[in-house]
Amino acid sequence: MIKMIRLGLLTVVLLYAGCKKDRGYYDYRNQLKKFDGNTYDFLKTQQQYDSFLLAIDRVQLTDSIKSGAYTVFAPSDASFKQAIDNMNTLRTIQGRALMNISTVPYEQLDSLVCRYIVRGKVLSDSMQLQDGINLPAIRYGYTMHGKLNRADAEGNVKGGPGVITYSDTKEVIYTNRWSNTSTVAIDISTNNGLVNILEKDHMFGFDEFIPRMNPTTSSPWNADAFFIPGIIGLEQYNRGGNRVAYLDFSGGNYGGQYRPAEEVDITTADEGGFKVGWTETGEWMLYTVNITETGNYGMTLRYGSGGDNGRLHIELDNNVVIGSMLILPGTGGYATYRDVTAAVQLTAGKHLLKVYYDFANFDLRFLKFVPVNRPMPIPGVITLEDYDAGGEGVGYHDNDANNAGGKWRPSEGVDIDFSRNEGGGYQVGWTNDGEWMNYTVDVKETGFYTAATLMGSPNNDKKFHIEFDGQNVSGIVNVPNTSDYHRRQYATATVYLTKGIHIMRFFEDTGGYDVKSVTFKPLN
Template sequence: MLRISKKWIASVCILFALFLPASGAFAYTNPMPLPSEWSNYGTGDPFVLKYNGMFYLYSSTGQYQTGVKCWSSTDSVNWTYAGLCSTDAVTYQAYAPEVVYWNGTFYMYTSPDGNGHYVLTSSSPTGPFTAVTGNLGHSIDGSVFIDDNASWYFYSAGGDGIHAAPMSSPTSIGSDVVLGGTQISGQWTEAPTLIKRNGVYNLTETGNHVLSTGYRVNLATNTTGPLQPFTPSNTNPILLKTEGPQVGLGHSSNFIGPDLDTYYTVYHNLASVDPAGYPIRHVNFDAIGWNGDKMAVYGPSNWSVPNPALPNFEDRFQRTSTGAGYSNLNGGTWGISNNFLYQNSKGSTALYIQYENTFTTASDYTAEYNMKEVSKGTLDPRIGAIYGYVDANNYGVAVLNGNTKRLETNMVVGGVWGTQVNTSLPAGFDITKLHTIRIEKSGSTYKYFVDGLLKETKISTGLGAGKVGYMSSDDEANFGYLAVSNKVNGSGIFDVYKPIPGTIQAVHYNSGGEGVGYHDTTSGNAGGKYIRNDNVDIRDNPEGGENIGWNSTGEWYKYNVSVKANGSYNLGLRYATTYAGTQVRVWLDSTDVTGIVTLPSTGGWDNWQTYTIKGLNLTSGNHTLKFETVTGEFDFYTLQFNEADNSSFTKTDNFATSFSSDWNWSGGSWAIESGEASINNVGKRTMGSTGWSDYTVESDIKGIDALNSGIMVRVQNPAQGGAGNDPGLGTDFYQGYLAVISGTSVSLGKQNYNWTTLATTPGTYNTNTWYHMKVVVSGNNIKVYVGDMTNPKIDYTDNSNPFITGKVGLRSHFAHTHFDNFSVTH
């Protein structure tokens, strides 16, 4: 790319301020056992619905039980048991119930005991739900997606990938197609959830088996349509943890959190397996950050982290009068009853407006409105939302017109109305049922959603910050939950406390602007990607999303972080530069935790590499991390923090009578035979700490009946496959590198629950012959020696998102193999 130094760049900049609510005062910890869970079953396959400002959570039914339990919450963290929302006979061992609200009816989709799907309906999110269909089939884990044109689609699990079908109505499901690109590791794939954001269809799915610690969540995307093939994300898996107290993560669904802007993923972990072989699971939540169109899950976390942010303003109308916080324009008869604001004057085409007068939005914001018609007049009945209200001559309206079945938007600026835009609403739209209007304002762009469907996008500079409220004309109406967040298009993630260990997207620095969230020495955005609307230079990254660029001397960025525990961490910095001698430094609050670190040149602005900065001593809890450019210039993309053990030692095992106590994970039929470690068929075994980084591993290797075995390095998240923890099904289930000897070659591969060959050197290697292998891993470089300990067979540098820490191990793939004289020097 053509690149100009920042000191030559000057352009007009746009500054904006974000109102910052208090955060971090309250916290939650994953996993989260809920009140009145199923005994000896917990809460599995969680799904969250939002209706009129309240979150509702549903989960699978306990073994040999009938009924679906649900919970409610105003903040998505503190849950109240709402009882059995269904006791219908078809809910016997109901799998993965999901609920969709549409036009006044709540539709529940569930697969009792995994034997096909039924649809149940209710007039309330807490039931009672009763069956309205027979068995519609379609495997398990049914999930509904409604596109912006109000077309419905049904997704379900399959052995060949996710299945999808069009729906002609909420209770009718068409024929399946198999979605290309959705099968995980050639195995059973389940728990689909589809969300559409900025024109991109994001499908999350879970693979392997619910009883395996290797249960995990993947992402696939497309821009072509709900029934078209998908492309797996290059960040897969997006949720995975196989060791420790929080394992078996999966069956996720995704929803927008209480701040109206930040997405969260809700999923379960495998807490234990009961004596009958059934899973006991609990609920977990973690934030999703969007780096452009790239989805990044900030998790898994299993320590105390701050609660999700609330809106900057919300009103649930839980009182008997409007109070002094509201002002009126043009009259009408307003009041509050049964937690609804109402207006019941008809017979006039005047716009009766009630706006909240104590809160003014920022220039960019997201607003949510809920409303329904009670009875209409004969002139021109309409109800709607008010936004950007300054005075009687300056405000905007988003109106639901029940007679014409359309959304009508307009603005009055300086007392002059603009051109009204009319957009058709779905067939059968019933204005007497509660509907949600959502308005997103980002710069001069307004997006209008009705019931979650994007109905209109327009550009207007006529209005900015203002107040919000409700309006009716010739209509008696009830108005529900009203909320505003000074966050839009994913900006809520900026101030979320990012978990450490974990990976932080560089562009998700704190809000607050110059001198608060960042310091930039030149005006304007040299990269031209205005996802932050400030002076930080942001450009497209070839690996997806955007990165911060043109960092020069004295500039810095701050990130809210939540550190799991006191200890040492390694930081993998993903960066690019042509400058030799660029220097950086990292601060935790006011403490320098790295000293000055010199970065080598990567040889090009799109030659991305990961450089590991070792031994950051961090303290647990919530902090502000500052990433500073001391001198030079570079671009950076992500900050990957891993728990670290950088101590020096040597460990050996000659397998005299047993495996040493340093081995801490085993899969497959391992044994000691004649003072040698033996594995017959498929298996892997690991030693040490996931915090180890640079080391030398050696072992003697002998193939008995075949030779396809070797040494694993930087191993994370080993697992086996299927319900029975089958080492064959889980042969690819780990993250790390493998140096392997076969009959015809020495190879180095990268395993991320999916094998990729990195380098191969041909040779002849015989069974029943000992070969000494040595693997040296240092930074991103891996050297593999066989026989000759001076000249490596393979010398490979991995610059494609390398693993920076991990355990060591041994592995055999469909071969009876012996190992001896094992050692690791760290």
């Protein structure tokens, strides 16, 4: 009798469980694994992430992984082996020395490692939104993406274990240009973070490892090409290494002040910022540029020289630019600088610009391009020291007539100094409440644009706005506290602009910051 009762109860339980599943109540949950230790130690104990840990150590993220709140998407040793083997196969064919994690270019390894570590503890359940979620990388604000999908289980659609599709977005909105990989285990909890394990077929670096570590073509130093018109800080030549992005005959960076692992010789300039020195005849550097419109430009080079008759020219896509040959008189020494200008005609589009040393006895600071007898184009960069002519009340308003910086347009009231960090050029400083500057601009297409203003300030609660033809298009924009006037960040606003010629005004609602430029890009 007791056996019969037990059998009956078991039958009821089984029928109830079956009814739950049939009615859609079945809910598979990944088992949340807990490791009693920090994230770094967890990866170490698994004995299949040694390559990843070596890369983490090399780019100086060890302490962050040991104590910070981060979510790690861990590539295995197999992922690294595949990437390095493929790279070295190509290097062997090309007759180049083999490389490993300890010898690949630091800045490239740093950029790629950071893509596997995102800020905060991000559980997989938060990635169930239809479009997934963006995930900020640990450094540089680079955007990764996570999307949780569930496999089917026991006949139940999406009733099985969760798999995260982890994507390198390439900083574009078009998902067909993303590079994707998948997880095999998720939500492993450590004392300070979370770990998701990537599939072994994933090749470290997504699809960028080989072109970054073993380039045959160069790529921009910054996220985007340099806009022309605009400023090119000559220390920011392309990535790619010797004989690809530049040609330098000496071993090592003699100055060692910027990009020390490469051979271009860079040191600090006496007037602030950086300069390329120890130049030799026949050397060159490449820069990816985006020329916004075809036309005539004034090209200005800032340099210093201890001797006469230095010469250089520029090329676009290996074609010499007519009129670009510059003869560089002595300036009285390498630490004394002056400008030399030429008129050149440039063709719209994306190009490789080469600076070639025909006779080298000079140090180089930066190149500047401005359109001749026409407005500044948008999209493009508006260098704020290039406000309209006309003086006080027409081209600008400044609360006093003195140019406190005196480094550009010294007879006018706008206060302009050299930019004292990377990138070269100038910045407007000593800003005050109610001051403004006007710019005649040519908007090429109607639409939404991002307006990114490059600025620095040690102060809080500072503000500005941007007007077009007297209308505030940006709203009030808060100035970031960067801790120093010459340590810069972008303050970004979205604006709607109509095609045609306009007067843009940069209006200082408050002072207390230095500002360098405004870059306009189409929103999409």
